[in-house]
Amino acid sequence: MKAGRFWAWVVFALGAAYFFIPLIATVEFSMRMRRGVYSFDAYKVVLGDERFQATFGYSVLAAVFTIILGVLIVVPAAYWIRLRLPQLRPIVEFITLLPLVIPAIVIVFGYIRMYGSNSPLPFLASDTGTNALLVIGYATLALPYMYRAVDTGLRTIDVRTLTEAAQILGAGWGTIITRVILPNVLIAVLSGAFLTFAIVIGEFTMASLLNRPAFGPYLQNIGANRAYEPAALAIIAFAITWGCMSLIQILSRFAPRSANRPN
Amino acid sequence: MADPFLSIQHVRKSFGATTVVEDFNLDVERGEFVSFLGPSGCGKTTVLRMVAGFEEPSAGKIVVGGKDITRLKPNQRNVGMVFQAYALFPNLTVAQNIGFGLKVAGMPRADIDARVAEMLGIIKLPQMADRYPYQLSGGQQQRIALARAIAPKPKLLLLDEPLSALDAKVRVSLREEIRSIQKKLGITTIFVTHDQEEALSISDRIAVMYGGKAEQVGTPFEIYNRPATKFVANFVGTLNVLEGTVTDAAAGTVRVNSEQVSLKGKLNGSKSGDTLSLALRPEAISLGRQPGRDSSLSGEISEVHFLGSVIRVRVGIGGNTVSLDTFNSPATPPPAVGEKAEISFSSDDMLVLH
Structure with a gap:
């Protein structure tokens, strides 16, 4: 084996150890609930807990609405910027990065001040309004991922020519976006959607400060009061995230291939 | 229409x-x-x-x-x-x-x-x-x-x-x-x-x-x-451009590299002494004197390119270079670089570029 290859494997092994050892330790700890034997008791407790089901269900629903809102905002915006306003791209990219720079706590306090029960837009005056505000907040948090995923997808197709080809065949903007652009960036949109899902499922700050019964605050609550269950929950949350990532990989195989190749 | x-x-x-x-x-x-x-x-x-x-x-x-x-x-x-x-x-x-x-x-x-x-x-x-x-x-x-x-x-x-x-x-x-x-x-x-x-x-x-x-x-x-x-x-197409000087506008004669070419009826508005750009398509030119071609110019072969069925020849005429194609004939060897050559053409085929 050449020296370069040997060191490459050493680095890989170190990286893998750094990643897997804590994970294995957590799995091992989560299975030690029953004294002296390994068992899935902690998982049974967690999965059988009504609050787990309720909060997880709530967060899944919030994630679905967040994805829908994100797609409705990001796809037309990214498409229009690529087609007609390419000079605005650096500005929009900067704006979409802001949620990574501004802490969620700042955003949520801003929301509380802006949309409190005494404001002209009293989102926080009702449960439905607060839920809607949470979804809007989540869409903001997911914006860097969703925008980049969609923009990368748009980069793989000739947006302008495909748009013109559809236009000259009689298509209006609705048809162009739904039948030409969206199907060709669907895998990118799904990538963004799964990243959004992963973010929303574990999000704590916004849900907690808006007092919503979401999975993130539940995770925190269990973590503060139990020993083995938090480890089991961490593994479950990790499995969900990895499941999402795997789905992105699987779906990317079905992406429409570019037609623009030389003869 | x-x-x-x-x-x-x-x-x-x-x-x-x-x-x-x-x-x-x-x-x-x-x-x-x-x-x-x-x-x-x-x-x-x-x-x-x-x-x-x-x-x-x-x-x-x-x-x-x-x-x-x-x-x-x-x-x-x-x-x-x-x-x-x-x-x-x-x-x-x-x-x-x-x-x-x-x-x-x-x-x-x-x-x-x-x-x-x-x-x-x-x-x-x-x-x-x-x-x-x-x-x-x-x-x-x-x-x-x-x-x-x-x-x-x-x-x-x-x-x-x-x-x-x-x-x-x-x-x-x-x-x-x-x-x-x-x-x-x-x-x-x-x-x-x-x-x-x-x-x-x-x-x-x-x-x-x-x-x-x-x-x-x-x-x-x-x-x-x-x-x-x-x-x-x-x-559009390949064109040989030659510089010429009007010697007699009324008679329609132009001097190209010390030889006279008659371009009667094509010198609208030109005066004697004017310099003109004259153009000839390669297919309008023959190597050597050919029947039906009323004009000729002398020069020296500067390049020969064998292209299979066609031989592309470039002839230097004073400061101008003229390109022409001749069909390859297995019985006739291609002209050699440096040979003296005469090209002939019909003055009707010569274009005066404005």
């Missing part, structure tokens, strides 16, 4: 301070195949895009079938277009691509299927209906793009350098196929190209463009044999 089908009238297009098309005028008859020929940046694609509706003219108007379409959106014009980059929808099959315009128009499914099958027959790819664009060669993709453009029976077909991305062999066969389909369907067609051979071989008329203007509009024969401007003469 009494009633043109397509009329482009005094069209101008500016992008900021840059004017890319200036006072462009063209009338096209129904069923005619007109090519826009010119170098990159001459404005040919911009004119085509204005006809398609992708660009709005800064001035002037575009009329199709008696209707002013200048301000109509592209999807309201009933115009078909084939793009250089094919622009097939990657997520749709060949049949779905061809049927796209028909579906958008709300045609019943059965009628769409029938029309798609008819189109696939016309482009001779009936077995490709279920393939995706990435499974096709460039030539096949462009045929599908053509079928997609003509499936909704557009009033006008626009072809924006459709053959540029293809290899030479496919380019020749596909251009013949495009012309044959166009003739069969009788569809009025505008074809944009920078390839003169393409334009000369398939067009009814050619508009040679330069600097945002139509330098000359005419049949391929007129464009090639009677170029109206120096640019057209230089751009």
